[in-house]
Every structure is written in C-alpha cells, then in structure tokens.
Amino acid sequence: MLSSIYLVFAASLGVTQALPGAPSTHKTCSDPWARVSPAKGAVVVDNSASPYPGSFSTVQAGVNALNTTTTTPQNLFVFPGTYVEQVYIPRLASNLTVQGYTCNSKGYEHNEATITYNLALINTTSDDKTATLRQWNPNTKVYNMNIVNTFGHIPKNGQNLAVSAETTGQGYYGCQLIGYQDTLLAETGSQLYAKSLIVGAVDFIFGQTALAWFESIDIRTIATGCITASGRSSATNPSWYVISRSSVSGINDTIPAGTNNLGRPWGSFARVVFQETYLGNVIAAAGWKQWSTSTPNIGNVTFSEYNNYGPGSVLEEGPRANFSEQLTAPISIQSILGENFKNEWWIDTSYLDPSDLKVSKTHTTAVASTSTSTSTATVTATTAVASSTVAASTTPAAALTTTVSTSAPVASSSSAATLTTSSTTSSVTLGTPCVCTAYSQISAAVASCTNIVLSNIAAPNGSAIDLSGLQAGTTVTFDGLTTFGFTNSSSFNPMTVSGAGITITANPGAVIDGNGQAYWDGLGSNGGVPKPDHFIVVKKVTGNSVIKNLNIQNWPVHLFTISGCSDLVFQDLLLNNTAGNAPNSRSGSLAAAHNSDGFDVSSSSNIVIQRSVVYNQDDCVAITSGNNMTVSNLECHGGHGLSIGSVGLKSNNNVTNILVSLPRNLCPQTKYGGETEFTDSSVLDSSNGCRIKTNYNATGFVANITYSNIALQGISTYGIDVQQDYLNGGPTGNPSNGVLIENLLFQNVSGTATSTAQDYYVLCGDGSCSDITFTDVSITGGSVASSCNYPASGCPA
Ligand SMILES: *[C@@H]1O[C@H](CO)[C@@H](O)[C@H](O)[C@H]1NC(C)=O
Ligand SMILES: *[C@@H]1O[C@H](CO)[C@@H](O)[C@H](O)[C@H]1NC(C)=O
Ligand SMILES: *[C@@H]1O[C@H](CO)[C@@H](O)[C@H](O)[C@H]1NC(C)=O
Ligand SMILES: *[C@@H]1O[C@H](CO)[C@@H](O)[C@H](O)[C@H]1NC(C)=O
Ligand SMILES: *[C@@H]1O[C@H](CO)[C@@H](O)[C@H](O)[C@H]1NC(C)=O
Ligand SMILES: *[C@@H]1O[C@H](CO)[C@@H](O)[C@H](O)[C@H]1NC(C)=O
Numbered sequence: 001m002l003s004s005i006y007l008v009f010a011a012s013l014g015v016t017q018a019l020p021g022a023p024s025t026h027k028t029c030s031d032p033w034a035r036v037s038p039a040k041g042a043v044v045v046d047n048s049a050s051p052y053p054g055s056f057s058t059v060q061a062g063v064n065a066l067n068t069t070t071t072t073p074q075n076l077f078v079f080p081g082t083y084v085e086q087v088y089i090p091r092l093a094s095n096l097t098v099q100g101y102t103c104n105s106k107g108y109e110h111n112e113a114t115i116t117y118n119l120a121l122i123n124t125t126s127d128d129k130t131a132t133l134r135q136w137n138p139n140t141k142v143y144n145m146n147i148v149n150t151f152g153h154i155p156k157n158g159q160n161l162a163v164s165a166e167t168t169g170q171g172y173y174g175c176q177l178i179g180y181q182d183t184l185l186a187e188t189g190s191q192l193y194a195k196s197l198i199v200g201a202v203d204f205i206f207g208q209t210a211l212a213w214f215e216s217i218d219i220r221t222i223a224t225g226c227i228t229a230s231g232r233s234s235a236t237n238p239s240w241y242v243i244s245r246s247s248v249s250g251i252n253d254t255i256p257a258g259t260n261n262l263g264r265p266w267g268s269f270a271r272v273v274f275q276e277t278y279l280g281n282v283i284a285a286a287g288w289k290q291w292s293t294s295t296p297n298i299g300n301v302t303f304s305e306y307n308n309y310g311p312g313s314v315l316e317e318g319p320r321a322n323f324s325e326q327l328t329a330p331i332s333i334q335s336i337l338g339e340n341f342k343n344e345w346w347i348d349t350s351y352l353d354p355s356d357l358k359v360s361k362t363h364t365t366a367v368a369s370t371s372t373s374t375s376t377a378t379v380t381a382t383t384a385v386a387s388s389t390v391a392a393s394t395t396p397a398a399a400l401t402t403t404v405s406t407s408a409p410v411a412s413s414s415s416a417a418t419l420t421t422s423s424t425t426s427s428v429t430l431g432t433p434c435v436c437t438a439y440s441q442i443s444a445a446v447a448s449c450t451n452i453v454l455s456n457i458a459a460p461n462g463s464a465i466d467l468s469g470l471q472a473g474t475t476v477t478f479d480g481l482t483t484f485g486f487t488n489s490s491s492f493n494p495m496t497v498s499g500a501g502i503t504i505t506a507n508p509g510a511v512i513d514g515n516g517q518a519y520w521d522g523l524g525s526n527g528g529v530p531k532p533d534h535f536i537v538v539k540k541v542t543g544n545s546v547i548k549n550l551n552i553q554n555w556p557v558h559l560f561t562i563s564g565c566s567d568l569v570f571q572d573l574l575l576n577n578t579a580g581n582a583p584n585s586r587s588g589s590l591a592a593a594h595n596s597d598g599f600d601v602s603s604s605s606n607i608v609i610q611r612s613v614v615y616n617q618d619d620c621v622a623i624t625s626g627n628n629m630t631v632s633n634l635e636c637h638g639g640h641g642l643s644i645g646s647v648g649l650k651s652n653n654n655v656t657n658i659l660v661s662l663p664r665n666l667c668p669q670t671k672y673g674g675e676t677e678f679t680d681s682s683v684l685d686s687s688n689g690c691r692i693k694t695n696y697n698a699t700g701f702v703a704n705i706t707y708s709n710i711a712l713q714g715i716s717t718y719g720i721d722v723q724q725d726y727l728n729g730g731p732t733g734n735p736s737n738g739v740l741i742e743n744l745l746f747q748n749v750s751g752t753a754t755s756t757a758q759d760y761y762v763l764c765g766d767g768s769c770s771d772i773t774f775t776d777v778s779i780t781g782g783s784v785a786s787s788c789n790y791p792a793s794g795c796p797a
C-alpha cells in the first residue's frame, strides 16, 4: 500500500527520474539555470555510487555538518538521489540555502534530489515530528528539492507532513511537496512558496500563524478533502494564506469532479484567499466547507476569492458557501510579506510574477484609517492594499465580482469590507510584459521578451507563428484560442519553435486549432490538396526545455516534427485529431485526416515524451533516429501505435537507447542501463501496438530498445511488429539485412488484438537481428497466425 502510493506518485509526477543508466557519475548540463555543482564552501550530500569528494551520504549528516555558530550564510547542496530519511534542520546562527541538483532550477520538473519518509501522527507525538523535512532555521531558501511523505492515508492520526516550516523567513522555490493529509505545515512568520508543486488530499496546506504567499503553485489533489486548513484562531492572529496565480486540479483524471474544497476553518478566524488562479473541476460548487458538523467554525472566517477561472470557479459553478466572498481587487504581496519584501534575503524575486514587483512602495494610510479593525494584521493588510491602489490608479477597475458576503462578522468583515472599498476605484495591473493579442505583435515580442503570452491569436493565411528566434530561457504561454488560416503548401510550417531552456505552455482552457478541416482529403501527404506537412516544427530546442500543457486539435498532416533537439521534455499534452476520423466530402470512404503522426522524432537526444494523450490516424510516436529517449505514461488512441522507424534511407539511420512505457504500471520501474525506453503506456484501437520497421534495402542501426509495461487494446494489424522489409508503398515481404537490430526487449506487454490482426510478427533480415527478448508478453485475439523468424524459439507462447 505505502510503496504503491509512492510508485504512483513517482510514475505520475516524475518524483524520481528513472534515469537510463546507473548514475555512477553525474551527468552535466549547461543550461543557464542548471544547478549541478555545489557553491564554494557548501556542505555536499551525495549518496551515489561514486560520491562527490568530502560529501555526506545522508541529508541529515550534511545538516549536522553545518556550522551552528557562524553568521556567514551557509549552503547545502544535494546531488541526485532518493534519500530515505527524516531531516531536521535546527536553528542555526546563519542563513541557509538548500539546493537540490537540477538541470533547470526555474521549475520543479527537472528536480533530481528527493527526500522521502513515511511517518504519521500515529507513529509519534506531534504533526511536526511526522515531517520528512522539519525546517526550523529562519532565513532559509530551499530550491529544487522533492520532499515526500509516503505514509498515505488512515482514518485516524494519519497526519503525515512532507514539510514542517516552523519559523519565519522561509522560501521554497521549484520544489515538490508531496503527501496525503497535511502535506505542508506553514506554521510561523513570513513564508514564500513559488513555482512549486504541492500534492495532497486532506487539509494539505495548513498551520496556525504564518503569513504565507503562494505564487505559481501547481496544487494537485489526490482524493477527497480540503486544500487549506487555516488554524487562525483569533482576530489578532496575523495569519494569511494567499494563493496567487496558481492552478488547482486533480492529479489525474481519476479524481472525480467536485471532491475538493478550497478550504475549511481549522481555527474559527481562518483566513485564506485564492486569486487569479485556475480552479479545475475537482472544486465543489460551494468552494468552501465548514470544519465539521459539530464545530462548523464559520462565523468569523475570511474565505475569499478574486478573479479565479476554470470549471471550479464561480464563473462556471456555484453558489459558493455564504461564509465566503468574492473580492473586487487582489491582495498584494506586500500586504502579506511586508513593504520591504523585495529586499528580504530569503525571498528570491526571480521566482515571482513581474506584477508582484511592479507595485510601488508608495504608502498611504488613508484606507487604513477607515478600517474599524483593531488588529495590527488587518491594518498592515489594508494599508498595503491602499498602496497598491495608488500605484495602479491608472488601470481600469477589476472587471469581476460584486457580491461580497455580508455574513462574515467582526474583524474579518472589517478587513474584507476595506479591501472591497479600496478597490472600487482600481486594481493592481495583472500580467506579463509581453502579451500579444494580435498576430502582428508576435515577432517584436519574440525579439525582445522572455515572457510572452499569445492570447487568442489568429494567424492569417500564409503566416506562421514563428518562435524560432526565442531568447534563452523564454516562456511562451498560449492563451484562449489559437487559429491558423489556409496555406496551400506542403512546405509551409504553421509553427516553428527553437531555443535553449525554453518553456512552451498554455493556460488552462487554451486550444490550438490547426484548421485541418480546410485541408483533409483522406490522402495526407501522399497526394491531393497541398497541405502543411509539419504543423509544429521543433528544431534545435535544447537546454532542458519543456513543451507542456498544450491542447492541440485538427492538425493538417504530421503534428510535432522534432529534430536536432536535446534535453527536451514534452508533457501533459492533449493532442486530439478525433475530428479527422470521419470521412468528409473530399475523402470518400477514407478517414478525412491521414498521416497525422503525433510525434516524429529524428536526430535528437535526451528526449522525454510523457503524460500525454494522442487521438490520431497514424503513428502516435515515430522515432526514426536519435539516442536516449523515454516515452512514458502515454495514451494512444486510434492511430498506428508506438513506432521505431521507419529506419533507413535518411540522413541519420541510428536509433539507440529508447524506453517506451505506458500508464498501467503498478510494478516498480526497472532501470535498463543506457537504453531507449517506451514504458507505462497504452495503445487503444490502433492498427499496431509496438512496432519497429526498418526500410527495405537500407542501412542503419537500431539498438537498446525497451517496450515495457504497455497495455494494448483493439489492435487491428500487429500487436508486436518487427519488420525489415518496409517501404512506404507497402512492405516487400522480403526482409533486407542492412539495418542491424540489437538488444530489443518487450517486457510486460499485454492486451488484445482484433480478429483481423496478427498478435506477433517478426520478420528479420538474414543475420541482422540479435538479442530480441520477450518477457511477460501476452497478446491475444488476433486470428491471423503469428509469425516470427527470430528468435529461434519463435513468437512468445
Ligand atoms: C564555525 O564558525 C566559526 C565562526 O566562523 C568558527 O570560529 C568555528 O571554528 C567554526 N566551527 C567549526 C566546527 O568549523
Ligand atoms: C507507523 O505506524 C504505522 C501504523 O501503525 C506502521 O505500519 C508503520 O510501520 C509505522 N512507521 C514507522 C516508521 O514506525
Ligand atoms: C491517478 O492518481 C491516483 C492518486 O494518486 C492514483 O491512485 C491513480 O493510480 C492514478 N491513475 C492514473 C491512471 O494515473
Ligand atoms: C466571532 O468572534 C467573536 C470574538 O471572539 C465572538 O464573540 C463571536 O461569537 C464570534 N462569532 C461567531 C459567529 O462565531
Ligand atoms: C540573513 O537574512 C536576513 C533576513 O532576510 C537578512 O536581513 C540578513 O542580512 C541575512 N544575513 C546575511 C549575512 O546575509
Ligand atoms: C448560509 O447558508 C446556510 C446553509 O444554506 C443557511 O442555513 C444560513 O442561514 C445562511 N446564512 C446566512 C447568513 O445567509
């Protein structure tokens, strides 16, 4: 039970990266935001097989080696590894930075240092003592650490903290905090959490007196429960939790809609704000809950929202609980972390939204003087809001919200009312420096900005969205609906992406529509109307870049054409060409869309494609050349399956070290030394399951390919297919031996084929295959007899 929870986390979140190859020496990466070597004088932690000289093998041993009396700031650096231990950082005399190894410190996706433990309250005497990291030193920054409590759930005394942040002056940047109940104890003083992931089910952001700001946090729920449980217990308690510009959703689609609330009041003066945040459908219509039937605690709470969006927001559901309210302006960061927040040592402003930094320091007490509150916390908050109002006085009033609950009495109503009043004239400007709302603005933004939002762009006929000149480290966010005109040319690429350390992402709800209907004629790139053959060309993208969160539909022919790339992750993509399944007036009886490959990869290395869903009419993934790729947690519907190939007759004809694996995996992920892997995936209603095709009469090299943990269903041609006679016009039936295939493993591949199919088909050339292994492979249902000319033992039984 416990370990399976961890594995599910590990598989679905990349908590541990199953690196191909035993990491006896640490890989290097040179991204501007790589943090792969210790700062001078740092205490180093490394539990690898060949540890860094002078390092400690546990994080606690490293902490113990810190000097407790020096006042010079100290550093602790943690090399990749899973450190199974509880770590207590005591109060030191110095400031402290904890840095986990990562190739891109700006987010949590590339973290490689994990601390994991599994205590719950049932094992000990306080919530704090269950925490995997007990952080008691003020003025501490923690970067790029994964901190996990794997205990899971029991009905009573199951509190299981990942982090106990017990002092003021703590900042967490690019971290993953993972647990079930009470994941994060934000207990005391001023704290900042930014660009991080927080996972849990029950009350998983909680605490009593902290003023905590949460910026760009991915909050993911794993079961029924409330996200926050503020323990603010009196009107004079300064605590605030403000969750800003974040996103809330279930960790995957299995979390039912409406099962989570934004918060419930642990203390009767609980105070929590969610603002400008995406709320997924897991949020219940009421949004907020009482503490319990016997102790509702709702009389004096401040539960507020401002400009949230998404299916779980008041824009799309309700009514909200009548002890909650909608604000008419956002809370400013300085009202929570102080006017001087930018100069605090423990605050790394580079992880904050630019709009946080823009608000001027101008201070006015005008609004505060109208407040009836006697609590210093409330005064602080209202004065700061006033200052932000002044700074932004030229901007229009916040568009949304007029309802302010009248039920929240006494202290909380005074602050809420003040917030409301102060904002009737204006609100803080939102957003990022370069928001393009018209196609014509894109080229200037690409040339000058590193934070670009493309909002509801309609690319005209003959015009591509050209992101090939992105500066290093740029983030491009698609927002709203992106559309393309009609360009009658097969060499026209509607979108091109290049750059180092870039992030291409989308706001929730955004859709990129390729206008496939204007072209589809059932012939794809084999004839008919000239159509853009490559919808998105991803070329020379390097330096730990990420392409994620995109919802792409109706692409004309091939979707992603990926070449010359390295250290690039694709994840959380929904690629939906379902509309091309039905024939149209031009296609006769054929599916309208054709050759609509999802991912075509060539001449690239260190590529990860994961956590995505593809609906199409051709290969889900096709790798024709390259080295070291992992394809995992993928669902492929309707197309031609997971392919290596066709290999041969191209400029690069080597494919090595690939792992393909799909999502039904409940077994520990096995590591294969330096191999290409496809793992933990499923292929449904497709013509092939796992396929390797090499071109007839060609030369090349295919080595170290693993297909593991793959579920197949409704496969209509080949369940597993290795063929060396491929030609685009149709296989010759006569294999050639110029492409060598070696070390091919099919492991735990199972499922069903339809009666039209062959469960297994292996057609190797004379002497060109070696080491093809089937382990725990079982495909049934095909009525055409299987045929395997290699290995000598024949097809799997
Ligand atoms: C700790 O730092 C202090 C002040 O720099 C120094 O005097 C002392 O020797 C250090 N202690 C150890 C054990 O290194
Ligand atoms: C914690 O308690 C649970 C339930 O009693 C037990 O299964 C588990 O082994 C305990 N963990 C430790 C580390 O003692
Ligand atoms: C979804 O997440 C839950 C909770 O972590 C997990 O138990 C389940 O296995 C996941 N399902 C899939 C399909 O990933
Ligand atoms: C709110 O708090 C005040 C002061 O503690 C208390 O007198 C009052 O009963 C509380 N109201 C509710 C409805 O709980
Ligand atoms: C430690 O952090 C505090 C709080 O931000 C700051 O005032 C102080 O200057 C820092 N100390 C050093 C030596 O940098
Ligand atoms: C709030 O809603 C509850 C439940 O619907 C209702 O009983 C109560 O009277 C309402 N309170 C106010 C002040 O409207």
Ligand SMILES: *[C@@H]1O[C@H](CO)[C@@H](O)[C@H](O)[C@H]1NC(C)=O
Pocket (backbone or CB within 6 Å): 461, 485, 486
């Ligand atoms: C774009 O191309 C389509 C199809 O040829 C045509 O109908 C439309 O008028 C063109 N739009 C513009 C603005 O030229």
Ligand SMILES: *[C@@H]1O[C@H](CO)[C@@H](O)[C@H](O)[C@H]1NC(C)=O
Pocket (backbone or CB within 6 Å): 576, 577, 578, 579, 615
């Ligand atoms: C995919 O697109 C089709 C229509 O084109 C739509 O009906 C379906 O809901 C979409 N699937 C997903 C998962 O969004």
Ligand SMILES: *[C@@H]1O[C@H](CO)[C@@H](O)[C@H](O)[C@H]1NC(C)=O
Pocket (backbone or CB within 6 Å): 019, 020, 021, 027, 567, 568, 605, 606, 607, 608, 628, 629, 674
């Ligand atoms: C293979 O690629 C993965 C993912 O990019 C990377 O983490 C790993 O270091 C690479 N392995 C080698 C041996 O380069």
Ligand SMILES: *[C@@H]1O[C@H](CO)[C@@H](O)[C@H](O)[C@H]1NC(C)=O
Pocket (backbone or CB within 6 Å): 652, 653, 654, 700, 701
């Ligand atoms: C392809 O593999 C062959 C056989 O190992 C090797 O000789 C050749 O150099 C490789 N070519 C490239 C481009 O890596």
Ligand SMILES: *[C@@H]1O[C@H](CO)[C@@H](O)[C@H](O)[C@H]1NC(C)=O
Pocket (backbone or CB within 6 Å): 656, 657, 672, 673, 674, 675, 703, 704, 743
């Ligand atoms: C295949 O994997 C083995 C074992 O990890 C490794 O030694 C070998 O170099 C790999 N082959 C290629 C061509 O990368």
Ligand SMILES: *[C@@H]1O[C@H](CO)[C@@H](O)[C@H](O)[C@H]1NC(C)=O
Pocket (backbone or CB within 6 Å): 697
């Ligand atoms: C195979 O390749 C050789 C050398 O390029 C060529 O002469 C021959 O015609 C090809 N055979 C077929 C059937 O294409």
